[in-house]
Amino acid sequence: MNKSIYIILALVGILAMDSCSDDEFLSGNPDMELGAGKVSALYGDSLPFTIKASDVDVPLSTLKAKLFYGEELVSETVIRTKTSGSDYTGKVFVPYYPNVIDGRATLKFVLQNIHFTTTEMEREVVLSRPDFPYVTLVDEMGEEYLMKRQSLYNYSVTGRFPQDMKAYFKTPKVGENGNELTFGWDNENQLAEGKNVDPITFSGTEAEPYEVTFNVLTYAVSPLVNVLFDGEKMIAQDANTYLIQKSFTQGQSIVVVGIDLDGWWINPDYFRKESNGTLTFLPVDGKYRVVANMKQKYFSVTRMNGDKEATLSDDGHGAIWLMGWGVGSPSLDYQFGWNAGNNYSISEIAPKKYQFTGVAGPEHGSSIGQRFRYDYIGCKFFYQNNWGGELSKNNRLTVVESSKALIKVIDEGNDDGNIVLADGVTLEEGATYVLTVDLTAGNDKGTVSLEKISDGEVKPQPTLVQTLYFDFGSKTSGRGELTEGIDKNNHYWNNICNNNVGTGDAAKYADAGTVYSPLFNSDNVPTEYKLTLDVRFSTNGMDGAGGLMSPQEELLGDFAIKSVTEDYFYTENGENKDRSFTFSGLDKEKGYKFYIFGSRGTADTRIVNYIMSGSNDYTGELQTSGTNCGGDGINQNIKNICESDIIYPDGNGKIKFTLEKKVGNYAALNALKIEEYTNVK
Numbered sequence: 174m175n176k177s178i179y180i181i182l183a184l185v186g187i188l189a190m191d192s193c194s195d196d197e198f199l200s201g202n203p204d205m206e207l208g209a210g211k212v213s214a215l216y217g218d219s220l221p222f223t224i225k226a227s228d229v230d231v232p233l234s235t236l237k238a239k240l241f242y243g244e245e246l247v248s249e250t251v252i253r254t255k256t257s258g259s260d261y262t263g264k265v266f267v268p269y270y271p272n273v274i275d276g277r278a279t280l281k282f283v284l285q286n287i288h289f290t291t292t293e294m295e296r297e298v299v300l301s302r303p304d305f306p307y308v309t310l311v312d313e314m315g316e317e318y319l320m321k322r323q324s325l326y327n328y329s330v331t332g333r334f335p336q337d338m339k340a341y342f343k344t345p346k347v348g349e350n351g352n353e354l355t356f357g358w359d360n361e362n363q364l365a366e367g368k369n370v371d372p373i374t375f376s377g378t379e380a381e382p383y384e385v386t387f388n389v390l391t392y393a394v395s396p397l398v399n400v401l402f403d404g405e406k407m408i409a410q411d412a413n414t415y416l417i418q419k420s421f422t423q424g425q426s427i428v429v430v431g432i433d434l435d436g437w438w439i440n441p442d443y444f445r446k447e448s449n450g451t452l453t454f455l456p457v458d459g460k461y462r463v464v465a466n467m468k469q470k471y472f473s474v475t476r477m478n479g480d481k482e483a484t485l486s487d488d489g490h491g492a493i494w495l496m497g498w499g500v501g502s503p504s505l506d507y508q509f510g511w512n513a514g515n516n517y518s519i520s521e522i523a524p525k526k527y528q529f530t531g532v533a534g535p536e537h538g539s540s541i542g543q544r545f546r547y548d549y550i551g552c553k554f555f556y557q558n559n560w561g562g563e564l565s566k567n568n569r570l571t572v573v574e575s576s577k578a579l580i581k582v583i584d585e586g587n588d589d590g591n592i593v594l595a596d597g598v599t600l601e602e603g604a605t606y607v608l609t610v611d612l613t614a615g616n617d618k619g620t621v622s623l624e625k626i627s628d629g630e631v632k633p634q635p636t637l638v639q640t641l642y643f644d645f646g647s648k649t650s651g652r653g654e655l656t657e658g659i660d661k662n663n664h665y666w667n668n669i670c671n672n673n674v675g676t677g678d679a680a681k682y683a684d685a686g687t688v689y690s691p692l693f694n695s696d697n698v699p700t701e702y703k704l705t706l707d708v709r710f711s712t713n714g715m716d717g718a719g720g721l722m723s724p725q726e727e728l729l730g731d732f733a734i735k736s737v738t739e740d741y742f743y744t745e746n747g748e749n750k751d752r753s754f755t756f757s758g759l760d761k762e763k764g765y766k767f768y769i770f771g772s773r774g775t776a777d778t779r780i781v782n783y784i785m786s787g788s789n790d791y792t793g794e795l796q797t798s799g800t801n802c803g804g805d806g807i808n809q810n811i812k813n814i815c816e817s818d819i820i821y822p823d824g825n826g827k828i829k830f831t832l833e834k835k836v837g838n839y840a841a842l843n844a845l846k847i848e849e850y851t852n853v854k
Contacts, residue, residue: 201231203284203292213299218350219264231286241279271392303347312340326390339372400431413468427452438471438541442520475518485556489525489612497552505539525612533600547600565590576622603629635850639694643845646740647712654736665697710742719773728812746838753831764819764853768846771797774809779837787828
């Protein structure tokens with residue numbers, strides 16, 4: 174029996190050896206011939222190649238074209254190869270990098286068969302930088318500006334751009350194999366070429382034209398926001414936020430460069446703004462993360478422990494984190510809620526004492542700095558920016574005697590430790606309060622207080638100064654009518670209409686950059702205000718189709734004018750999601766309330782967001798179209814009007830009005846009314 178086993182094993186060994194011998198014999202012999210193809214290219218090219226690939230013994234698998242800059246593999250193309258003796262064509266991208274001059278690259282071809290046998294072939298590629306005849310600056314609305322070549326690699330354009338303009342660069346194709354290249358911020362906040370880059374934020378003076386420049390060799394661009402905080406550069410996280418992490422000492426004077434702090438809200442628990450423009454740091458010594466929000470104009474601050482967010486230590490130092498409703502920052506539009514990780518780091522204003530200061534305000538439409546809801550508070554303190562350790566009744570958190578008239582601590586159920594307003598109490602709207610936690614007696618003997626430190630201002634009621642009406646649509650015969658002269662309500666209208674030169678459908682457009690000025694109020698008195706189209710808009714079709722032809726006064730009030738509702742501006746299918754125009758020359762000491770009507774007869778459901786952006790923002794929506802949306806058998810809006818909060822112009826006296834497609838492929842705007850108010854600030 175044992176002898177038989179040895180014989181079988183010996184036979185198996187012989188067969189295995191024979192099998193190995195067959196594999197070696199069938200390893201194959203991949204072979205390549207380089208056909209017509211360029212051996213020189215421009216950076217940014219898609220370099221074409223043709224390879225005749227063959228293997229007479231073993232089927233082929235893949236052909237790889239690898240491009241090396243020195244020893245670094247920078248680009249690769251893989252082609253499936255099926256038929257021996259066939260020509261295979263492809264392209265390999267030649268990356269465009271900064272500060273790389275004309276030079277040499279290595280193009281390596283690797284042919285592999287199904288038995289993983291490979292053969293390689295290399296070619297030297299002579300590379301040159303393209304000389305672009307021009308570069309295009311493209312803003313966030315898709316508008317393009319020609320940047321002329323000033324010298325080798327340098328391009329510029331001068332215009333009346335927004336103060337903070339978001340845009341990217343685009344080059345034309347150069348040469349037979351060139352590509353259109355796009356430049357912007359990559360995910361490491363470096364300027365880079367690529368299809369998925371983010372826009373660059375340029376910072377200039379909107380009141381005057383300013384120059385945007387781009388060097389396609391060094392990637393130097395200007396004018397950028399360059400922010401120094403206490404002498405160190407803040408790192409751009411995206412187009413609107415800049416960050417720095419460093420240690421500060423209590424009472425330290427901080428100089429901020431690159432930000433005009435006029436108009437910024439300064440968090441009173443972390444900084445004090447001095448008359449010379451510097452900031453004084455208020456909390457205890459430690460490491461902090463400071464984030465500058467360039468859009469909303471405030472600094473958010475977080476206590477750090479090394480590179481991690483700080484927690485409350487056993488000795489009472491570190492960080493206390495606030496969660497809940499009725500409290501928010503920088504305003505009540507950003508209440509903390511109960512989302513773990515969304516807690517707020519309270520300032521340790523003195524050893525083991527923490528404070529949160531804010532003005533009492535409304536839940537909706539609050540101003541920056543209004544951080545206490547005047548009619549409701551339900552919040553809790555945590556040891557960390559998450560669920561876990563917390564200050565509660567069980568930890569003997571008590572309300573100081575002087576604050577029991579304002580707040581109490583709940584001591585039961587899941588709400589144990591929640592800070593709420595005392596029964597029947599509301600805060601004085603506009604007054605300033607400070608919420609303080611004192612742990613000097615120990616973390617398990619903490620006290621909490623809420624004190625009013627200043628009365629609210631008695632503000633006069635807003636007073637209506639004037640009203641402006643706008644009819645959006647066409648002046649072209651067959652499309653709609655202008656609303657001319659005084660209407661039945663004794664109002665005059667501004668006609669915002671098409672102006673494109675042409676006939677037929679070509680005449681339906683209102684061109685980007687069109688300025689409607691002067692704008693007249695409802696009494697036909699001219700104002701200093703202007704309306705400028707940021708992008709091109711369309712007006713409804715040759716037959717005026719889709720508008721509301723029979724508006725009812727009992728439903729629409731002063732909008733019930735046929736020449737107003739029958740035509741409209743709209744954004745077309747395939748156009749950018751957001752389309753906008755801008756009001757300028759507005760009075761920065763006044764506020765503006767918008768009333769918007771949109772209607773288009775179609776069974777398609779269309780919902781539009783109307784966004785007004787100045788120093789504050791408002792978004793409202795209307796369903797303009799859809800089956801029975803206006804009643805049985807009526808497929809358009811016949812009564813609903815979007816009414817905004819009071820919007821304040823930005824620092825340049827501007828308010829941007831945007832149409833955003835929320836549902837559907839089109840967005841319509843028929844009419845707009847703006848009321849101007851004084852006594853609003």
